[in-house]
Amino acid sequence: IASESYVGIIVDRTSQRPVLMVSAAGGIDIEEVAARTPEKIHRLAVDPRYGLLAHQALGLALKLYHDIAQARTAADIMQRLYTAFYAVGASLAEINPLVTTRDGAVAALDAKIVIDDNELDRRPDIAALRDSSADAPSEVTAREAGLTFIKLEGSVGCCVNGAGLAMATMDLVKYYGGEPANFLDIGGSSNPQKVVSALRIITADPSVRAILFNIFGGITRGDDVANGIVQATKALPLKVPLVIRLTGTNEELGVQILTQAGFSALTDMDEAVKQAVARAKAA
Incomplete structure (x- = not known):
């Protein structure tokens, strides 16, 4: 692994929009990064009417990678993550870490999605996946x-x-x-x-x-x-x-x-x- 980055989307109640956050300081808790070095986190409030547009995703990806090919790959991953986030009514969707390999490839090694409980009535297919033993x-x-x-x-x-x-x-x-x-x-x-x-x-x-x-x-x-x-x-x-x-x-x-x-x-x-x-x- 050559580098580790963070990509995540949360629901921001202040702006009442999904907020995409990226940081080159991946592989650790984003809360720790926010507390110690908040300047390393870049944010974008997404207008839900239009979703995450290609130029917006690429702009954030260029905060992570100088190589244009890697940035385009990361931007595509961000758009796919937003699509998944919106489709399931999530309150959080994150990839941590988003890595680059020594040969230059960009890959998501670990990811997490938190579904808003209010969404489950509309998505019985997702509700059926709930593991009650974890609650x-x-x-x-x-x-x-x-x-x-x-x-x-x-x-x-x-x-x-x-x-x-x-x-x-x-x-x-x-x-x-x-x-x-x-x-x-x-x-x-x-x-x-x-x-x-x-x-x-x-x-x-x-x-x-x-x-x-x-x-x-x-x-x-x-x-x-x-x-x-x-x-x-x-x-x-x-x-x-x-x-x-x-x-x-x-x-x-x-x-x-x-x-x-x-x-x-x-x-x-x-x-x-x-x-x-x-x-x-x-x-």
Whole structure:
């Protein structure tokens, strides 16, 4: 091998476009190059209406190779990589390293493609290739239950309806001195079984010291969530404190269901988060 370079495409949320990045410093993590010598990375935001044009690819390839034949070969590889990136709805596609051999040939030795999960519903052929054994068991269980779940390192287990409210809940947990154990969004469905599945996932995490339900009823009905909590706690007796904030659609009925089952529900989000953090610290 005479040289090693890096070629990659990511989705840049700032420009809302795919960005092609190339660097002559290949063979190592591009993050390390970006941190230590960012000037060695050349970038191009690609207009998705037209794709990666030939002259754009060649311009970047000439940043890697002075030999025009090698640059043209590299440009062709870049265009093929962009075609693959776009075709499968990837969030990342990279070749590392892109090498030149001692006889002047250009070849891709290793490559990686990351498919955006949001694309999988439209591409069942790709979804079928997923190796669930490589994922965390809790994330596999959540995906099968139709939940959005990400494991974190804290001690406050969070079950929330809506991604925005879930992010705000985690921010408040940190604001009041705690650390969220997960991101878990049960979505807008009025399905008690989702709540049962969510609580099963949270209680399986040994690092959880308190559980916080934060439900703002819109499409999600408070009585359905309350029934789910009652069903789940009967099937899975809790070993950690549970704090519930419930407001919105069918709030009164939901609170009544919880009260009859021996639970109390708050309506103030800040107070609920404060209690969950305090109980997690005391556990």
